[in-house]
Amino acid sequence: xxxxxxxxxxxxxxxxxxxxxxxxxxxxxxxxxxxxxxxxxxxxxxxxxxxxxxxxxxxxxxxxxxxxxxxxxxxxxxxxxxxxxxxxxxxxxxxxxxxxxxxxxxxxxxxxxxxxxxxxxxxxxxxxxxxxxxxxxxxxxxxxxxxxxxxxxxxxxxxxxxxxxxxxxxxxxxxxxxxxxxxxxxxxxxxxx
DNA sequence: GATTGGATCGCCT
DNA sequence: GGCGATCCAATCG
Numbered sequence: 329x330x331x332x333x334x335x336x337x338x339x340x341x342x343x344x345x346x347x348x349x350x351x352x353x354x355x356x357x358x359x360x361x362x363x364x365x366x367x368x369x370x371x372x373x374x375x376x377x378x379x380x381x382x383x384x385x386x387x388x389x390x391x392x393x394x395x396x397x398x399x400x401x402x403x404x405x406x407x408x409x410x411x412x413x414x415x416x417x418x419x420x421x422x423x424x425x426x427x428x429x430x431x432x433x434x435x436x437x438x439x440x441x442x443x444x445x446x447x448x449x450x451x452x453x454x455x456x457x458x459x460x461x462x463x464x465x466x467x468x469x470x471x472x473x474x475x476x477x478x479x480x481x482x483x484x485x486x487x488x489x490x491x492x493x494x495x496x497x498x499x500x501x502x503x504x505x506x507x508x509x510x511x512x513x514x515x516x517x518x519x520x521x
Numbered sequence: 522g523a524t525t526g527g528a529t530c531g532c533c534t
Numbered sequence: 535g536g537c538g539a540t541c542c543a544a545t546c547g
Contacts, residue, residue, distance in 0.1 A: 372528070374528075381528070382528090383528080386544090389543075389544070390543075390544095391542090391543055391544080405528085405542095405543090406541070406542070406543095407527060407528070407529065407541090407542085408527065408529050408530080408539080408540070408541080408542095409527095409529095409539065409540025409541035409542075410529075410530075410539070410540060410541075411529050411530070413528060413529085415528085428528055430528085456529070456530070457528070457529070458529045458530060459529085459530075498528070499528075499529095500527085500528055500529070501527090501528060502526090502527085522546105523545105523546085524544105524545085524546075524547090525543105525544090525545080525546090525547075526542105526543100526544095526545100526547095527541105527542095527543095527544105529539105530538105530539095531537105531538100531539100532536105532537090532538095533535105533536080533537080533538100534535090534536080534537105
């Protein structure tokens with residue numbers, strides 16, 4: 329029995345709230361090589377107002393267009409010449425906000441992840457935004473993909489107590505470095521750092 | 522048209 | 535902890 333995918337109404341809310349609520353949900357990706365899935369354990373919120381670290385902070389461009397589209401779709405971009413980053417579009421259409429998925433706890437398809445990642449240890453499979461995209465096979469083909477549908481979707485997972493969520497500044501940005509918009513599950517070994 | 526810097530990762534010291 | 539790889543979109547730094 330697979331849990332049903334989350335509906336757009338789940339994502340159509342305040343982006344900080346969505347970033348917290350996504351912790352504990354299940355990200356699933358199927359391919360010809362088999363399924364791979366993990367519990368989301370680390371997220372970051374990127375806001376349209378007062379957030380110069382956000383790709384959408386200066387208005388719509390070709391790259392960030394998905395962020396201004398309907399909530400519950402993917403925003404996938406290529407970075408540093410070698411990695412993909414996977415985001416979930418949040419808030420209302422036209423706003424331009426998203427949640428970066430930074431780490432997963434692997435739950436299905438670990439052998440497939442090991443082959444894709446060329447790494448053996450579970451802690452090295454999905455403990456970073458580029459790593460989890462490689463482990464699940466997420467690339468630019470999934471940009472704007474509706475996350476209710478296979479082969480890439482998000483379903484309800486674990487119930488997370490609010491006290492189990494830690495907030496810190498975001499990783500790897502050079503602007504708005506003081507804002508605590510990163511969220512992760514306390515003591516989870518798959519968090520990126 | 523050219524330059525710049527990046528929501529990263531893995532290897533090196 | 536530091537740094538190079540390697541491509542691309544945004545900006546003209």
